[in-house]
Amino acid sequence: MKTKLPLIAALYCGLCTVSSAFTLDFNGYVGKSLPTDTISILIEGYGNVTFTAGNKSTLIVDEKFKNDNGFGAPSLSFDEGDTVNVTFEGAQPLNVDFDYVGVSDGESFTTEESQFASQTFTISLEGNGDGAGLYQISWNQVPEPSSALLGLLGSALLVIRRRR
Template structure:
C-alpha cells in the first residue's frame, strides 16, 4: 500500500511538471496605464516561471494600455491593451512552446467590430480588430492572455527517470 501511494504521488508530480499554466492580466500587471506600443517600441513582459512575452504592433499602428473598455455594458472598466479598428498586435512567446493560447477580449461589440486571431508562426499570434462594414467602432482591448507551456525536454526526462527509479525499487 505504501509503494502504491508513493507511485501515485510520483506520477502526479511528473504530470504537473509536464505542463504549466500562465496568464498575463493587464489588471494585475505593473504596466502603467498610458504605456504606448509602436512598431519601434514593443512591450516585453517577463512572466515568472515561463520567460518573456513580446507585444508589438504591425505597421504604423499605435496601441496603449488604457481603461476605455469593459467586458459587459454596465460593468466595471478593465485595463487592457487598447486597439482601434484595423490595428494589429503581434504576440510572440519567447519562452517554451505556448499551447492552448486564449485571449480575453474587453469591449468587443459584435455589431461594430470583429476580432481575428491567427497563429502566424510556431510561437507568434496576430490579433486584429476589424471594423464591420459602415459601422462605427470604438475598438477593443486585450485584457488577458492565458496559455500552457511544455517545459524543456530535460524536465520531462528527469520526471521519467524518477518514475522509473520508483518502479525499479518496487521490483527489488
Template sequence: MKTKAALLGLVGALVLPAGAFSLDFASNVGDTLPPDLTVSVPGYGDVQFVAGYGTVLEVGTTLGTSALQLDAGEFVTVSFLGSTATDVSFNLAGLSPGEAYPTILQTGANTYLVSSQTGTNGAGIASMTFNATVPEPSSALLGMLGGLGLLVRRRR
C-alpha cells in the same frame, strides 16, 4: 531494483513541469506602449508585442475594462519567446453591441496575429493565458547526478 525504477520515474517526472501563466494590462492604463514591447513573464521568459504599421499600442479602459486597444485596421503580433506555449487564450474586452471581435490567427508555432477590421472603438486584448513546459535546472541536475551515480555503481 524496484527502488531504482521508481526513483528514475520520479526524477523524470520532475524535470519538465508545466506552468500556467496569465498576462494583463491593468497596471498600464492610459499608457502608450513602445511599438516593440517585450514583457518578461517570471518563470517563463519573454512575450513580445510588435505593433503593425500605423498601429499605436495604447492601454485604455473602453467600457470599463483595461485592454491593449486596437482600432479599425490596427494589428499586433504576439510572440512567445520562451518555451512552446500551449492552450493560448486571449480575453477580448471593450466591444460595443454589434461590433465584430478582433481576428486572432496563429501564424507560427509561438506567434499570433491579432487584428481589428471594423470600427471597434478601442476594443482589444484585456488579458492572455497560456501553458508552457518550463524546465527546472535543479531537477535536471538531480537527474544527471542520479544517472551518474548509477553509471559509477555499474562500473564497480
C-alpha cells in the same frame, strides 16, 4: 498500503513534470503606447512576451473599454483595422488564450499564429464599432525535456523497486 505508496510516488513524479500556466495582464502599463514603445513584459518563470504594433497601428494601454456587465480592466486598445504581433520569447506556449474586453456587435478579433516567425501571434480587430481591448493572455508552457526525462526516470525506478 505498502503497495500503493510506490504508485502514489510515481504519480506525484509525473505531476511534477506537467506544464506551467501563466497569465499576463496590462496592470501597471496604462499610458504605454505602440509603436513608439514596443512593450516587452517579463513573466517570472517564463521569459519575455513582446508586443509590437503592425500595419501602421497606434495602440495604447488604457481603461477605456468595459463589457456589458460593467467589467473593465487595463487593456491594449484597438480601433478597427489595428493589429499587434505578440511574440513569446520563452519556451513554446501551449493553449494560448486571448481575452478581450468591450467587443460590441459587429466587431471581432482575429488571431493567427505566424507561419514565418516562431511563437508569434498576430491579433487584429475587424468590423464596425467603437473599438475594443485585449486585457489578458493565458498559456501553458511545455516542460523542458530534461524535466520530463527526470520524472520518467524517477517513475521507472519506483516501478522497478516495487517489483523487487
